[in-house]
Amino acid sequence: MNLRKYLKVYKKFIHTSLASELEYKTNILIDLITAILSLIGSIFLLSIFFQNNGYIGGWKFEQALIIQGIYTILNGITNTWFNPNLTEIVKHIREGTLDFVLLKPIDSQFFISLKKINPSGFLEIILGFFLLFFCIRINQINLNLGFLTLSLITISCSICILYSLWFFISTTTIWFVKTWNATEVLRSFLYIGRFPLNSFSFSLRIFFSVFIPIAFITTIPSEVFLGLSQFWKIYLEVIVATLFLITSRKFWLFALKFYSSASS
């Protein structure tokens, strides 16, 4: 019953935001070119690293491309769902319109995280899948059911971690009001997700797996693709993802207690 209501509301969300985004059709074309150029650029950068070395952090060029593919998919998801919605939180709080969200008979986190959708991110997701299929060909990975479920589990965990990170930072807006740039900091940290974790020095590796678990987001799914991953790593990723989801939810409810609406 409840689930059906949420599904119905979500359909309306998709409908309205697609209608407003499709008004700027040339924008979508430009975004497509941007996504393609950005992928070419990162492969170019990767090829510079590999031009005189066979391995980086124990990864071959063909294997590092898998990380690039997964990064592109996740970046597309960020651009489609997380970025347009969570930057909206900042606006809600600054302009005091969060009151209207809280008054609605619907979960506020649901409303705030899924209200908008930006269709140009889809193109990036498709590009990422193309690159992944290409990588499966050149790395001669044989597809079977176990492999598919494992990669699906790890990638969905990555999406959960990514969402929680974004949501966490946007929630802090309730105290700091202007946190546009905090999301920029997260964005620049996420940039290292394009490279294998082992190519960084030990201290950075620790930082990016303990404090900000970017390591889990791209490296572990790619290891699953190559069949290199140990089971404890996958378990760990699942645990981290659930922990992050639960704490981000708790943190949102906690933060709402401190929200004083626009004129109070």
Added chain:
Amino acid sequence: MKSNLINRKIFTLLKVQYSNMLEYRVEIALWAISGIIPFFMLNIWTNNNLNESINISNVMLSRYFLCAFFVRQFSVVWVVFSFEEDSLMGKVSPYLIQPLNPFFRYFAQHLAEQITRFPFALIIAFFFFIINPESIWIPNLVIFILSILSTFLSFLIQFLIQSIVACLCFWTEKASSIERLLFIPTLFLSGLLAPVVSFPAYVKSWIYLTPFPYLIDFPANLLSGNETNIAGGLSMQILWIFLLLPLFKKIWSEGTKKYTAMGS
């Protein structure tokens, strides 16, 4: 008399914008942090001994990336985003009535932000030197002044390019997606992620004809004491400014003719 008036205008604009910027100190500190991608790149380069193949020592490379960080900090431009917001909100109309091109206002905003940002950039550099004490160096005075000049010229080039893109707002209303498209070659070709010397020969053959290597690679090489053609680089920067300035003037005068205020 007239020059006195212009002086006073510049001084007032700067003072207003500087106090404006000081209100958002945390935001600017966060923005400074979000520029640390060059340090992650440095970590990949030195951790995998990639620099041996391009004949740059570890110390010189770390100086290069530190300088790249600094040049980027003082040449960040966001005029297109401000202008797009102002033009969508209809704030451009009152600016147009004033006897001052509104781009001077944005220009002062950028300069004020750079002044605010300076101490934060210094703190980041201080931490960098604590971690890498062997890379401390003192450039001689002439080089230092020249590199400040070339950083400023790089800022000017980027400011002009973005202002030209911003003027497209008069026609399309959403010019920021064009800016995001232009940002991709800037990111990968300017030397922020990898020094231009490391690029493969097929890119090096044409890249020096584009403005990109003069945005970060040239000033960073100059300041860090890496090998570079000083006279050639500076004259190319000035050449690009002379090419872009009339273009901006042209598109500005065309655009303001095209401009229709809100409600008309």
